[in-house]
Amino acid sequence: MKKALMLCLVLVLFASFAFAEEAEANKLYGVTDDGLLIFKSNDGKFKFELDGRLQLGAAMYMASDNELGNGTEVRRARLGLKPTWGDWSAQFDIDFSGNEVEVKDFWVAYNGFKNLSLTVGNHKGQWSMEEVTSSRYITFMERGLPNAFAPDRRIGLSAATWGKRWRAFAGVFGQQSGDVDETGENEALNYNLRFTGLPLLGENKFLHLGFAFGHVVPTAGSGDTVKFSSRPESHITQSKFLSTGKIKNVTSWDEYGLELAAAVGPVLVQSEYTWVQVNRYNDKPNAKFNGYYAFASWFLTGEKRPYNVEEGEAAGRIHPVSKCGAFELAARYSCLDLNDEDSSKIMGGKGSNVTLAANWYPYAGLKFSVNYILVNNDKYSTGGGDYTGNDDFNVLQFGAQLMF
């Protein structure tokens, strides 16, 4: 009997040992967070997440004076890898839509100091809350018209620091990852600041205020130009009705943004106002443009958009509470004014869009969208003469998005 007991103990110890062996520090385990693929090492030092994104769109253009081309598209085809090792994290994110490659988030960050993140590589400047919000998490199929002012990701350095109710960001950036300068000129330089605060932050509500500033010195010589332009809030047509054209003799430009967002339970309202001043040499007058938007979103099924203080944004995955998924209704008014009658006389057009949206999230990784857009363009909205102005038309568009 004693022997049997000993045997039993030996077996148990052996099993425990076997199990312990499996729990070695550098061994990995995998988990899924509603369809995401994540690996972590037992010691917590290593983490690896796949961040795939599949976005499809289809659009119908109605009652337009121009030919806008009903059709379909692969909106985004994104393969992102997010490795972490100890205090170091990184992102390797490539887009393949349109059968073209674009290096997107491509950086290394150090997070070893408390409430501080230092980043080097290709990443977004922060001139607008909507721009900072990942395309996975935006409420409408496209960002609002004022996004015309948002710069693309650029290669640079930035620092972000935050407390419980605030966040500050500063960065300096060079060129976009894909630019290859053949002219021999030095790269453009972008300086960027953003500050966000939360005067109100409760379990079920928040009030977010933000201010952002950007200063850009473009490449000298033939590169001293800037152009602001925008499609209506639909990506399948190629028609950028609103466009300043290439503004020449540019010394620099300054960009300012004000942000407001507030949520109570499943209801979110968000608004931004952005204005730009382009400074020019050769006695050319400065140019001024602005844009704004406001939207409201309501989850009929009760979910709420999470607030992320480390990023200064109301964004994140929506985990449906019911088996049928989450339903969201939303409406947005946005306006972009590229007419500068007062100073430079550049008349790039003024347009406004009213968008009604319905989203269905069968699970946290999948979203189907319908957007109906009422477009209102003034007579200068001709894309520099390519299109008939004063074109007021409607768009019905459908979207599908998978995060994996």
Added chain:
Amino acid sequence: MKKALMLCLVLVLFASFAFAEEAEANKLYGVTDDGLLIFKSNDGKFKFELDGRLQLGAAMYMASDNELGNGTEVRRARLGLKPTWGDWSAQFDIDFSGNEVEVKDFWVAYNGFKNLSLTVGNHKGQWSMEEVTSSRYITFMERGLPNAFAPDRRIGLSAATWGKRWRAFAGVFGQQSGDVDETGENEALNYNLRFTGLPLLGENKFLHLGFAFGHVVPTAGSGDTVKFSSRPESHITQSKFLSTGKIKNVTSWDEYGLELAAAVGPVLVQSEYTWVQVNRYNDKPNAKFNGYYAFASWFLTGEKRPYNVEEGEAAGRIHPVSKCGAFELAARYSCLDLNDEDSSKIMGGKGSNVTLAANWYPYAGLKFSVNYILVNNDKYSTGGGDYTGNDDFNVLQFGAQLMF
């Protein structure tokens, strides 16, 4: 003694608990299916498969009156990801061969209804069994000449339903994923039906019959054209001897396909006949073209090609039964007739290929191929005047394919 026993029990329970903890619903385990990488969650809801494909080719052209350029190529460099979450599955598949990006299978499907699959995104229309068969599973290095009629993947919606001995497919498609239309015209529309049945289906044999129909309305304006063309069944040369050139004034075209496949043990025979009618306006006469092929394949080592009723195809991985791998011999005759003497007088050439093939599969993920092709072109097979017609030549080509 009792204490020792209690201790023993506690240890066992602890071990069991530890094991149970590992079996949490959202935890993943990995398996390999002969070289493939697959992750599944413990609750079976999540599945993730990597679908990589590496294809290399080398070809020698003999006794040609034209210069065809012996050489090598990366035939396909495919990175595919196949995530599944509950009833939803998706594919994210990109090709990088030729140092260019092409978005391939890129869709989301719902499989929550019994024997029914609903798909949205970039995927193949089904006008031919050989086209539907993945390039991983085709018997010869290239598909047969009539594949000239097969449309590429397009963005669209489709439904497939099946029983034990039949399958029906219907789809409507827009443009290809990489097309960006600058003209403002509406996209082309493709309608597609396919029906397959299995009058005979046994353990060791099957008889497959199929019929497919496609109707295409091209883009209006400058896009109202169509062109059918084909290389010989070798991809390294760029010479498309057979070519209708751009046919203009096209209202629509209709495509018909008949399929037959039969297998007994390790022997498979397969044949298709495809014909096309191009409808034109401006009193232009219609144009008619056709093509067909037939092949036989024999696994000397006894393996057999699996039949997949959900896809309506005789295709799948070959798991060698012996340690030395599987050996396959195959022969194909194919013909493409792009001469339309009766109606439109378009003389795009008529060609036929006899291909002898030997395949070696060291394991299910790897295949080495040798193809010897006897090409017979008529005098109209000049690629629109670029090449010397009546060119009868031979091709010796080698292929290597890894699935991982």
Added chain:
Amino acid sequence: MKKALMLCLVLVLFASFAFAEEAEANKLYGVTDDGLLIFKSNDGKFKFELDGRLQLGAAMYMASDNELGNGTEVRRARLGLKPTWGDWSAQFDIDFSGNEVEVKDFWVAYNGFKNLSLTVGNHKGQWSMEEVTSSRYITFMERGLPNAFAPDRRIGLSAATWGKRWRAFAGVFGQQSGDVDETGENEALNYNLRFTGLPLLGENKFLHLGFAFGHVVPTAGSGDTVKFSSRPESHITQSKFLSTGKIKNVTSWDEYGLELAAAVGPVLVQSEYTWVQVNRYNDKPNAKFNGYYAFASWFLTGEKRPYNVEEGEAAGRIHPVSKCGAFELAARYSCLDLNDEDSSKIMGGKGSNVTLAANWYPYAGLKFSVNYILVNNDKYSTGGGDYTGNDDFNVLQFGAQLMF
């Protein structure tokens, strides 16, 4: 009591069985090697490694007579997959930097014979030790000037065999993976041999000697040309000061390389001498060029670069011994002479670079670099007339590299 004991045993057996079930042959486990992601099957037959590479650079050009363009870049954006199944291994490696695709290592190898590796696919010819060394492992931000002679990866066949103190490599190659030849000419052919030996090999030191030979027959017709050119050892500027221009009427060219490397503890010295002879027809005189470099590297923190006899190179990951990471100082002198006064009278310029480097490896997967380069160009170093010659300038550049 007996029953309790039986119960205990049953539980133990059940637990053991559960564990055994998990140890099924085709089940996978994951490990990380300092930030790398690796999966293996329990039976050891399957292995899968991710080989991601993120490289960023920034450069400042000082005191140049030309405009060289300070700026930043994504130097490499590499996604590599390394699957293994039994005796077969493969690599699938794509680069996305500059928003362009380039198929890099793309091959299948058989390793079933002892000390022998047979490879088919797109891979590097071996004309130089520095070229063979992966860009992950090179000491300086860029390879030395003589790398101008190194051919890119090409599609081909090669065999490598090795003993404890030697290695031999032979290969025959066609074109680069991305080339698509429209001319109908046969592809170029590259023949390549390399032999390396280790007269000295101890625990803490080695002496490596190598000799390499390459013979290239270019495409006939319009493709019978060759061009050797080089930037200074900085990649952000596009200015290739040193350039032979397109040499025409080329029958073939021969390339020779001598290698020497020696290490004692944390100190490594490495040097290569390469010379090229271009053979031409139409009574054109042959052309001869050469280049060489020598560098010394010292790990202040005591790490040493591993020697890999299977690859014939002193390269590998640096695992820091201290918590603060590894620090390396290095200096290199390199020279490229594209002036051929004696024979062909081609005067492509002669330049030399002195580079001082400091590297910090916070952990094995991450490296930050500073390089300071003193460039010395002769009067012929004008990039074929595009730049001012005799330009002696300095470069300060920063690099960041993540392997994951």
